[in-house]
Amino acid sequence: MGQDGSVPAYENASKESPQPRPRLRRSVEDGWIAGVCAGLAHHLGFDVRVVRATFVLGTILLNGLGLLAYLVIWALTPQALDGEHADAPRPAPTSLPRLDRAIRALRTSGRDEAFGNVLGGLALVVLGAALLLERHGVNLRLGLVLPLGVIVVGAVIGWSQLDRAERSSWLNESSFSGRRGVLRVGVGLVLTIIGVLLLATQERGWAGMGDAALSALAVLTGAVVILTPWGLRLWEKVKREQAQAIRATERADIAAHLHDSVLQTLALIQRKADDPAQVQRLARAQERELRAWLYGGGQSAETTLAAAAKAAADDLEDRYGVPVEVVVTGDHPLDPDTQALVRALTEAMSNAVRHARPPVSAYVECGASGIEAFVRDHGDGFDLDAVPADRLGVRGSIVERIERHGGTARIRRLSDGTEVALTLPVHRPVNQSLNQPVNQQTLPLKEAHDA
Amino acid sequence: MPEPRATTHGPIRLVLVDDHRMFRAGVRTELDDSLPVVGEAGDVDTAVEVIRRERPDVVLLDVHLPGGNGRGGTDVILGCAGTTTESGAPVRFLALSVSDAAEDVISVIRAGARGYVTKTIVGEDLVTAIHRVADGDAVFSPRLAGFVLDAFGAAAGEIAEVDSELDRLSAREREVMRLIARGYQYKEVAKELFISVKTVETHVSSVLRKLQLSSRHELTAWAMNRHLL
Known part of the structure; x- marks a missing residue:
């Protein structure tokens, strides 16, 4: 029930x-006092005048029984909803609706x-x-x-x-x-x-x-x-x-969320209508946010490798306007090692997004023996011997960082683009000293394997 | 090859099925003259009607559509079962979606779609994908490849002993899927593995067949419980 x-x-x-019969309802619009007679007449199919006369006679001849019955029916009968008695013949306009209202207000x-x-x-x-x-x-x-x-x-x-x-x-x-x-x-x-x-x-x-x-x-x-x-x-x-x-x-929650996210973004887009790149970036960011909200299921972004990698890619897209398609198979909880992998992966993606041509894709595979991560771009590639000075730090923070956590990093030049491959064995003892910040200036360059 | 290859190199007749008019218009502008759009539809019932009437070579199919039995693109594919082109080749479907939900991927592929790409695909790649599907090959985006590796347990190291096993990928298929997940084009995969592009296509079609036919429990359970990243 x-x-x-x-x-x-x-x-x-x-x-x-x-x-067969309409339900008994007080018809306030058609009635004189509270619509009892009109409602009863409609319910029984009698003329409303007959019903009224009956009540009046009942009151006079039976020591007030008619009045009592009237009050009882009044108290017990629900008021007709709008249109419920629309088909009923309408007698003279109500003369005492105010009385009814006043009594009901009491x-x-x-x-x-x-x-x-x-x-x-x-x-x-x-x-x-x-x-x-x-x-x-x-x-x-x-x-x-x-x-x-x-x-x-x-x-x-x-x-x-x-x-x-x-x-x-x-x-x-x-x-x-x-x-x-x-x-x-x-x-x-x-x-x-x-x-x-x-x-x-x-x-x-x-x-x-x-x-x-x-x-x-x-x-x-x-x-x-x-x-x-x-x-x-x-x-x-x-x-x-x-x-x-x-x-x-629930509606209010949804409305609040849409207002904070979608409506704000739409307003921004309207203001920047003459800047296609900006509009595209805003639309992408909003799409991602909305999708995470619709399909995400409230997963915390920073507890697993897959979520962290995805969040890093989203962050880069927000900053540089270039999407990175991240595919992750399996998953792994975040520990200092995998965190280092995510940072190295983020550097590699950032590098690809800033210096190479899209599409940029990242693939992370969490296998039984280790984690492999790949970042692929479609740039012209770069000559490792002629790496510009500002790339030194990036290289160092990828290669050195992952190696200090027991993994390896390779940079391959493909016929169309570059691929950074990171591997990290799992289930090995964690070294406490590994989490120190990388001193990017003094790191020697690692020789990468060209394809 | 599980299906006869179309040998004609004439124009590929397309039908666009998407409930967003804007998106259909956008796709039209990215296609060249070799890919005439012969029909458009915005819901399941119209789509089935248009496809049965026009008999196109390839249908670009949105996963989420109003109408039908509420399963969107899957309903369109099932509703058009047996429809062939003028030359007798089956009408091929390429699923195109913004959806990241795994159950959407598995549903359209198992209904018979020859591929699955996301709507963020660049125009050039979309044209390549359409040609590939028209030739009876399968089109795997990196995301779909990642899904396959996950669903067949290949990422965790499960490998089929014999190629015909439906519930696992062979070692070679796994390598192909891994490279596609890494963003490699078919020709790059071929070069990497020292095999021909045709062999790559064979492997991909074989994986698609396994995806459609496998009764592997994880395939459905995984799709129900997890969303693709």
Whole structure:
């Protein structure tokens, strides 16, 4: 009950199930006071004037029973939604909508129909009990007629409120909902009627106290059974509001993220529309960010070799506007050795991005015996003997760094471009001194293997 | 070769399937006259209809498309099963996507796509890829090669004893895949391994066949649990 499925099930069922009569709803727009007569007339298919006359006559001839019934129905019947009674014939324009509004405003938390209904139901029970007590003091026919009227009206309303769809909704068991719903309401009715019969047929005087108590209990049980749908409706409404709140929060999160990322980038792009390179860089960075957000699954960027390599490539792309396609097979946790590998890899990628031609691709393979990493560009290559001075540091920080961590670095010149290959054996003891910064000025150049 | 090679060198008739009009327009401008675009579609149902009517040589297929059974490009390939060109060769599909999700890769390849490239591919490489697919060869981007190495456990050292084994790569196939993952073109792979480009193509097609036919458990489990980097 109250799971996500119950609300759509309710809506579907109410659309599909044949409904010979419209549900009882107060039709405020068409009514004079609270729309009780108009709603009842629409529900029963009578002329609204007949219904009104009945209530007025009932009030005058039956010691106010008509008024009482009116108030009870008012309290228990939900207000018609917009358009629910659109097909009903519209009598004269409402003369007293303000009164209705004022009275409704007096009721607790105005719009909360279900809560109002429960309060109405409780009022009904209290009223019945009060009249029952009065019966012991003043032994009038009124004392019998009023509780009888109240009980019957309550039962009728309870019955009319329960269409097939609602029963299945509050029982939430489609297979036997109809029968169970009928059974429950039927039991309520039987109990109510038994209570009434006991009330009407009991002997007068103190000897009848036991019977009176029994009858009161029966009435109360009946009332509880009849009121259950309203309680459940309230609960369902609370659940629905909870679900809506969760959805709203999620929406707000998504909106906030899109605002901080996508909308900002779009604004930037509009401002830099005349600079294609900038626009492309912004679009790429945003695409990456959005993709990480959509598919990333909240993985921390710096805990594994694969994530670190990817993050380094992204960083380079942001800085230089050249994409590096990084492919990683397997993965390895980051330790000082693999961190050194990532730094060397980053230097190699940075070198390729700044000095060579795209496409630049990097491949990292984490095998059982070691890690291999390759950075491939499509530049003209370079002569190792004629390396410009500013490349010295880069070379040193690649080759020397990886060798001090037990690995090797090779630089190959291909027919089209250059490839840096790094290898690092895994599962070897970690040397504490390895993490010192590289002094780039004094490192000797390593001879690289040309292809 | 698992499929007969097209021997014609006439224009390769293309159909573009992508739900972004802008992207279709962008691809058009990158293609030359030897690659006439004979049809475009933006959703699964239109795509199947256009492909069945036009019978193109190659379909550039986005992985994510509206319509169909909700599986995008996979639905298009399945919906066009058995469609051939005028000359009787099967209509070939080259998947083109921004998606990094492994399940997208494996889904379109297993449905029958001859290759998978990402949308960041440069125009020149795209033209080469289209020609290769039209010739019945497979097109592997570095990313797809990395995926294959991972999915077949080749990166961890699992190697097939015999070439016909479906659940593992042979040593040679692994070498080819590794070089492609490193960004090598087919001719560079050939030079590196001292074999012909044709042999490289044979190896790649063989890997594609294994990718499509293998029931290797990791292939599906991996695709479900992990996203390509």
